[in-house]
Amino acid sequence: xxxxxxxxxPTRVKINVEVPxxxxxxxxxxAYRKIAQQVRIPGFRPGKAPARVLExxxxxxxxxxxxxxxxxxxxxxxxxxxxxVRTLGNPEFDVTKLEDRDVLEFTAEVDVRPEIELxxxxxxxxxxxxxxxTDAEVDEQLDELRARFGTLTGVDxxxxxxxxVSIDLAATVDGEAVEEAATxxxxxxxxxxxxxDGIDEAIIGANAGETKTFTTQLVAGEHAGKDAEVTVTVQSxxxxxxxxxxxxxxxMASEFDTIEELKNDLRERLGRVKKMQQGVQARDKVLDELLxxxxxxxxxxxxxxEIENRKHDAIHPFDHDEAQFAKALEAEGRTLEEFDxxxxxxxxxxxxxxxxxxxxxxxxxVSVNDGELTERIxxxxxxxxxxxxxxxxxxxxxxxxxxIYADVRRGKxxxxxxxxxxxxxxxxxxxxxxxxxxxxxxAADDAxxxxxxxxxxxxxxxx
Numbered sequence: 001x002x003x004x005x006x007x008x009x010p011t012r013v014k015i016n017v018e019v020p021x022x023x024x025x026x027x028x029x030x031a032y033r034k035i036a037q038q039v040r041i042p043g044f045r046p047g048k049a050p051a052r053v054l055e056x057x058x059x060x061x062x063x064x065x066x067x068x069x070x071x072x073x074x075x076x077x078x079x080x081x082x083x084x085v086r087t088l089g090n091p092e093f094d095v096t097k098l099e100d101r102d103v104l105e106f107t108a109e110v111d112v113r114p115e116i117e118l119x120x121x122x123x124x125x126x127x128x129x130x131x132x133x134t135d136a137e138v139d140e141q142l143d144e145l146r147a148r149f150g151t152l153t154g155v156d157x158x159x160x161x162x163x164x165v166s167i168d169l170a171a172t173v174d175g176e177a178v179e180e181a182a183t184x185x186x187x188x189x190x191x192x193x194x195x196x197d198g199i200d201e202a203i204i205g206a207n208a209g210e211t212k213t214f215t216t217q218l219v220a221g222e223h224a225g226k227d228a229e230v231t232v233t234v235q236s237x238x239x240x241x242x243x244x245x246x247x248x249x250x251x252m253a254s255e256f257d258t259i260e261e262l263k264n265d266l267r268e269r270l271g272r273v274k275k276m277q278q279g280v281q282a283r284d285k286v287l288d289e290l291l292x293x294x295x296x297x298x299x300x301x302x303x304x305x306e307i308e309n310r311k312h313d314a315i316h317p318f319d320h321d322e323a324q325f326a327k328a329l330e331a332e333g334r335t336l337e338e339f340d341x342x343x344x345x346x347x348x349x350x351x352x353x354x355x356x357x358x359x360x361x362x363x364x365x366v367s368v369n370d371g372e373l374t375e376r377i378x379x380x381x382x383x384x385x386x387x388x389x390x391x392x393x394x395x396x397x398x399x400x401x402x403x404i405y406a407d408v409r410r411g412k413x414x415x416x417x418x419x420x421x422x423x424x425x426x427x428x429x430x431x432x433x434x435x436x437x438x439x440x441x442x443a444a445d446d447a448x449x450x451x452x453x454x455x456x457x458x459x460x461x462x463x
Contacts, residue, residue, distance in 0.1 A: 001017065001019050001020075001078065001079070003017045003018070003082060003083060004083075010115070011111055011298065012109065012110070012300075013085060013110060013112050015076065015083070015091075016105070016107050019075050019104045020102075021103065024104065027067045028051075028067055030070065031066035031067050031070070032051045032063065035054055035066065036049045039054065041057055064098070064100065068098065068104060072093055072104075076091060076093070085110075086112055087110050087111070087112055088301075089111045089299070089302055089305060090110070091108040091110035094107045094108075094109075111302050113358065116356060117294070118363060119294055121417050122420045124286050124422070125421065125422040126282055126285040126421060126423055127424050128281045129278065129426055130426045131274045131275060131425070133270060133274060138267050142263060142266060143242070145253055146242040146243055146245060149243050149252065149253055150243065151241050152164055153239055153240075153241055154236060154238050157207075158237075159203050159205065159206050159234060161190050161191045161204060162189070162190060162191055162239070162240070163189075163190050163238065164188070164240060165235070165236065165237050166186065166236045167186050167188055167203070167232050167235060168184040168232070169181060169186060170182050170230070171229065171231070173229075174226075178222075178228060180222075181228065188203075196218070196230065198214045198215070198216040198230070199216070199232060201214070202230075203232060206234045207234065207237070208236050209233075209234065209235075211232070212231075212233075213230065213231050213232075214232075215227055215229055215230070216228060217331050219328055221324075222324070224328045224331065225324075247259050275436070276436065279436035279437065282418055286414070286421050287353065290356060294356055296352040296356050298351050298352060298355075306351055307343055307344055310343050311343060358410065361409050364416050366409050367409075368405055368408045368409050368412065372408055372412075373408060374388075376404060377392060377395075377404065419437050
């Protein structure tokens with residue numbers, strides 16, 4: 001087999017392949033066996049008819065079709081490996097010459113990873129927000145913990161913000177009942193924002209047994225984007241009573257003996273969260289600087305696939321009904337044209353990011369070990385609320401294990417650049433992110449932190 005590579009653009013090549021028929025003998029053998037199983041020829045058992053008998057019965061054409069269809073993908077892969085072509089996406093094949101018993105020639109056009117000239121990876125300096133931790137934030141965390149141990153008590157007064165109410169709901173659009181909007185006995189915390197716009201204003205001030213009516217715009221379902229008249233009946237009103245923030249509560253809700261010890265622990269935990277947020281901000285700013293300084297050609301086919309995937313994910317909750325999706329966007333004050341423009345911009349950045357980080361990973365010789373891959377799988381499984389085994393099984397079925405590996409590698413590549421960057425806070429003090437991104441050679445114990453901080457770099461393109 002002979003093969004050559006023709007560069008069509010920085011992101012696309014044409015691979016020319018010439019295969020002599022001598023190399024196709026195994027393909028012909030398999031083709032004859034397959035066709036023999038499908039064709040009934042008197043005097044021969046299924047699969048036992050000789051090649052010459054098959055050809056005399058069905059002709060040479062079907063055999064050649066079977067051979068060509070099987071050989072082209074295999075020879076294409078062989079040519080890709082032989083020429084070390086870094087392909088992206090699926091190729092477009094074209095048979096340019098087929099002379100029976102002589103030669104098969106075909107071309108394959110495919111997107112490829114472009115050659116990217118990287119900037120100096122050690123010259124980055126970014127500024128992040130100061131870590132500011134107030135007593136009010138600690139008290140807010142404590143109140144949230146107290147709320148988990150709170151009790152609901154019925155009250156004989158009008159509903160107030162923060163109360164819990166049991167309500168019945170019904171809605172109509174143009175006088176017709178909306179079945180999916182009807183419910184009874186629904187528990188709702190006033191002010192939580194978990195139901196339709198306008199419901200809090202309607203409920204506040206209402207007593208148990210009262211019915212209120214208001215108009216709102218539906219954001220999902222068959223009537224998304226339309227005004228609906230909603231009727232809400234308050235069945236009961238309860239307030240949440242919180243336990244006292246004292247030593248007794250600390251002993252009940254934690255492993256600490258005093259409320260001061262509990263508050264100090266909450267302060268420490270909140271500080272770690274803010275430090276993590278600082279690391280995420282540093283990561284994002286370093287990545288933006290990288291993209292700003294680097295020219296990354298975008299393969300059109302890969303970009304088209306990324307845009308299509310994002311649109312598919314956005315419209316999927318609406319049963320792929322574009323009209324309903326457009327109505328939902330309208331309810332948010334956006335148009336379909338604005339959504340398309342935003343999706344293209346986000347997709348372009350995602351593809352550029354993936355290609356850039358892959359190039360950095362190659363330059364820095366980044367590898368991924370089994371422990372790091374396992375950490376990512378466990379982390380992702382927890383995010384989706386499933387077991388690691390189930391997550392791996394789903395990833396195998398969808399062919400995404402390679403993508404997970406690539407994402408971990410990209411995250412490590414970005415972390416390697418962040419480690420080299422100079423990061424200062426708003427006050428001018430240098431920020432030490434070693435705990436989040438590790439040192440020059442991050443230890444295995446850093447894998448979990450690094451996974452969380454570098455996880456949202458980009459989705460993986462088709463490779």
